[in-house]
Structures are given as structure tokens and as C-alpha cells.
Amino acid sequence: MIRVEHLVKRYNNIAAVNDVSFEIKKGEIFGLLGPNGAGKSTIISILCGLLEPTSGRGIIDGFDIQKNAFEIKKIIGVVPQEISLYSTLTARENLDFYAKVYGLPRRLREQRIAELLKMSGLTLRADESLQSYSGGMKRRINIAVALLHKPRILFMDEPTAGVDPQSRKRIYDTILELNSKGMTVLLTTHQLEDAEKLCHRIAIVDNGKLIALDTLEGLMKLVGESDIVRIEARDITQNTITSLEKINNVQKISVDGETMTVQLLKGREMLARIIDILTDSGTKVDSIQIKEPDLETLFLHLTGTKLRR
Ligand SMILES: Nc1ncnc2c1ncn2[C@@H]1O[C@H](COP(=O)(O)OP(=O)(O)O)[C@@H](O)[C@H]1O
Ligand SMILES: [Mg+2]
Incomplete structure (x- = not known):
């Protein structure tokens, strides 16, 4: 479903991503695990078409990331590392704003927003401004935004960074639930717990390089x-x-x-x-x-x- 081949991204002479290749299967939850600065966000940004690779290529559901950006945008949802919401607006208004950006027709918009608020567990607080929301609640709305257009593939950059344990559990449940309905997920994390609880396979990244890739079980065998x-x-x-x-x-x-x-x-x-x-x-x-x-x-x-x- 996703194939990355010899991906390289250089800034001046530093390789933020250094010859990374991997494949993600349909229906898989795939994790990129590594410390800050490893190159995780850079890889996700390239796959989403937000950043040009220096070399290498990526294929998503048969589409080339550089040649078919338009087609890819329709089938992927992206949850950025930095929360991108308007804090003076309510959760519902934020979702409505993005639903318009995606061009959802009005009737569909209301229905989809109601579904996603329910999924986020925030229906009762939907009409409060985000200023009263915790980091975890904002993160849940940020995930809802990425799902408005019903993508088949979800990219999540550090979906649990800075969230309280309760929201973390809720986010885990959401990811597992989406996946059980067929969503392919690529997530990045620097938290072991995320990778252990969620990922079918884990790629460990450090200094721009992919240093191991396997199931949790397979990786643990390396330690012996x-x-x-x-x-x-x-x-x-x-x-x-x-x-x-x-x-x-x-x-x-x-x-x-x-x-x-x-x-x-x-x-x-x-x-x-x-x-x-x-x-x-x-x-x-x-x-x-x-x-x-x-x-x-x-x-x-x-x-x-x-x-x-
Ligand atoms: N726009 C940029 N200009 C220069 N260096 C960058 C830029 N963006 C990221 N980097 C560098 O690339 C490396 C990988 O960054 P990033 O992909 O954000 O890592 P991660 O998401 O794993 O924390 C880091 O060393 C970072 O400083
Ligand atoms: Mg990052």
C-alpha cells in the first residue's frame, strides 16, 4: 500500500533522512520510532507531499508522491505534530472550517462532524471554545479533522505527544478502532508505549537511518x-x-x-x-x-x- 525507496532529504550537507526504504501493507499499523531529530517528521512530510525529497521515491496506493500529489491528498489523512486548530473557535467550528476546506457538501458536513465528535468523545463540549480544552482534547480534535474526508490511509505525527493518560488511552482506542475497520496507519513516536500498544510492525529510526524493522516480537529477538x-x-x-x-x-x-x-x-x-x-x-x-x-x-x-x- 505504501512503498518508500531510498528516500533521502538533505538540508545543506546534513542528511535528515538518509537512504530510508520500507513497505507498509494494507491494513497495517506501522510505527516509526526514534528520538527527537531522528527524521520521523521529515519522512511523513515527504510522504504527504509537504516536502520534496532530495532523492528516492515513494508510492502510495499506486500513486507516485511527486507526480500524483492531487490523487494522494484524497486518500490520505494527516495529523500533524503541531496542533493546527483555531483556539478562539469551538471544536465544531474548527471541524466545520476544515470540512469546508475539504469541500464537503453542507448536509454531509453536519453528519460527518457529529460522527467525529462522537468518536472523539467530545460531543458534549463541542460548542466550547478550544481555549478551555486540554492538550489531549485538542489532539483528539486534530485527529478528527484528519478524518473528515474519510481517508483510507492515516498519517499521524506523534499523535500522543503532550497528552494526559486519559486522552492517550482514548487515542489508542480510536486508532485501533479505525484500523479494525480497514484503515492503514503510519504513525511516528518517540514513546515506546505507543509502539508496543499499537504497531503491527515497527521501524526504528536514528540519525536519519532506519536501523531495524520488524514486529515487536522479532525486534525483541535481537536483544535475545x-x-x-x-x-x-x-x-x-x-x-x-x-x-x-x-x-x-x-x-x-x-x-x-x-x-x-x-x-x-x-x-x-x-x-x-x-x-x-x-x-x-x-x-x-x-x-x-x-x-x-x-x-x-x-x-x-x-x-x-x-x-x-
Ligand atoms: N527545515 C529544516 N532545515 C534544516 N534542518 C532541518 C529542517 N527540518 C528538520 N531539520 C533537521 O532534520 C533532522 C530531522 O528532523 P525531524 O524530521 O523533525 O525529526 P523527528 O521528527 O524525528 O524529531 C533534525 O536534525 C532537524 O534538525
Ligand atoms: Mg517530529
């Missing part, structure tokens, strides 16, 4: 059987790291600020040994945690840095 021991400590020296690396089971150590993450086999059994080394070296330990791998540990495994939230 190892455990992760996370140590918050001050004064972590290179000597301490070298001593820890000598433990046979240790596969990888990364240090990010005051957090040292040690990936190793049989973490529980090796914990005493680790604590001995830290104590002997005079490292001031604030906390030690042992955890099963999750998407965050995968990101750490792939890039050596923590996923910023």
Missing part, C-alpha cells in the same frame, strides 16, 4: 535472552567499566550521563559480582535495577543511547 542491569551511579570510571567488561556473561555496557546499562546473560546470578566490582572501585551507586528486555532496551542495544522521552 539477555537481561539488562541498569545502574544509576556517580563517578563511573573507565576502570570500573573495564572490570565489568571482564565478567564473562557481559555482552554490552553503555553509559549515558549517570546511567550505566549493562546487558548480560543470567543477570540475576551475576548481580553480586557486579556489586562487588562497583563497591571495590568506590563508585557511588544510587540504584540498581534488573529488568527483562523491552523496546527501550532494544533501542539501547541498537544505538547505545537511551531513548529520550
Whole structure:
């Protein structure tokens, strides 16, 4: 349904998107997961026709993103990262404004707006100005706007950024519900929870490059059987790291600020040994945690840095 081939976007000499290729199947919820600045918004903007790629190409439902922008606009809905609503207008007025922009006839407009307000759970507050809305409520209206013209494909750029837990749950339910009715979804996120809860497949992006692509299960296999021991400590020296690396089971150590993450086999059994080394070296330990791998540990495994939230 969507195919991206060797996409590149350069700003001066910096590649914001650097040779990215992937395919999204019909009916799939596909996630682009990565930290700020990874290139996620740039990829989405190119696919929506808002930005020209430097090279490479994209095909959406058989249409070329550069040659058939007009046809593509009709079948895609776009939820931008920045909320684009008029805060002095009510939710209903905002939807009506965009429905006119899309050229929906009046009767259809009223019906569609009522449906979408219901979907957003905001029917009762539809006639309040957005100034009284929380970030999450505005985000829900922003999603409704993208659905006015009944697109078949939905692009969502950080749909849960800056929303309260209640709205987050509601947004998850909306995405799953739309998908169950056949909507293909491409979303970007820097939050692991989004990718874990929603996405059939996840592409991990970092520094403009796609560094892994698989189902959650497949991605977790990359980390394998190892455990992760996370140590918050001050004064972590290179000597301490070298001593820890000598433990046979240790596969990888990364240090990010005051957090040292040690990936190793049989973490529980090796914990005493680790604590001995830290104590002997005079490292001031604030906390030690042992955890099963999750998407965050995968990101750490792939890039050596923590996923910023
Ligand atoms: N208009 C622009 N001019 C120069 N650099 C840009 C521009 N837009 C984005 N970038 C850079 O491209 C990179 C990717 O940005 P972006 O796609 O917004 O990342 P993400 O959405 O993953 O946070 C960043 O390093 C950003 O600073
Ligand atoms: Mg972005």
C-alpha cells in the first residue's frame, strides 16, 4: 500500500533522512520510532507531499508522491505534530472550517462532524471554545479533522505527544478502532508505549537511518535472552567499566550521563559480582535495577543511547 525507496532529504550537507526504504501493507499499523531529530517528521512530510525529497521515491496506493500529489491528498489523512486548530473557535467550528476546506457538501458536513465528535468523545463540549480544552482534547480534535474526508490511509505525527493518560488511552482506542475497520496507519513516536500498544510492525529510526524493522516480537529477538542491569551511579570510571567488561556473561555496557546499562546473560546470578566490582572501585551507586528486555532496551542495544522521552 505504501512503498518508500531510498528516500533521502538533505538540508545543506546534513542528511535528515538518509537512504530510508520500507513497505507498509494494507491494513497495517506501522510505527516509526526514534528520538527527537531522528527524521520521523521529515519522512511523513515527504510522504504527504509537504516536502520534496532530495532523492528516492515513494508510492502510495499506486500513486507516485511527486507526480500524483492531487490523487494522494484524497486518500490520505494527516495529523500533524503541531496542533493546527483555531483556539478562539469551538471544536465544531474548527471541524466545520476544515470540512469546508475539504469541500464537503453542507448536509454531509453536519453528519460527518457529529460522527467525529462522537468518536472523539467530545460531543458534549463541542460548542466550547478550544481555549478551555486540554492538550489531549485538542489532539483528539486534530485527529478528527484528519478524518473528515474519510481517508483510507492515516498519517499521524506523534499523535500522543503532550497528552494526559486519559486522552492517550482514548487515542489508542480510536486508532485501533479505525484500523479494525480497514484503515492503514503510519504513525511516528518517540514513546515506546505507543509502539508496543499499537504497531503491527515497527521501524526504528536514528540519525536519519532506519536501523531495524520488524514486529515487536522479532525486534525483541535481537536483544535475545539477555537481561539488562541498569545502574544509576556517580563517578563511573573507565576502570570500573573495564572490570565489568571482564565478567564473562557481559555482552554490552553503555553509559549515558549517570546511567550505566549493562546487558548480560543470567543477570540475576551475576548481580553480586557486579556489586562487588562497583563497591571495590568506590563508585557511588544510587540504584540498581534488573529488568527483562523491552523496546527501550532494544533501542539501547541498537544505538547505545537511551531513548529520550
Ligand atoms: N527545515 C529544516 N532545515 C534544516 N534542518 C532541518 C529542517 N527540518 C528538520 N531539520 C533537521 O532534520 C533532522 C530531522 O528532523 P525531524 O524530521 O523533525 O525529526 P523527528 O521528527 O524525528 O524529531 C533534525 O536534525 C532537524 O534538525
Ligand atoms: Mg517530529
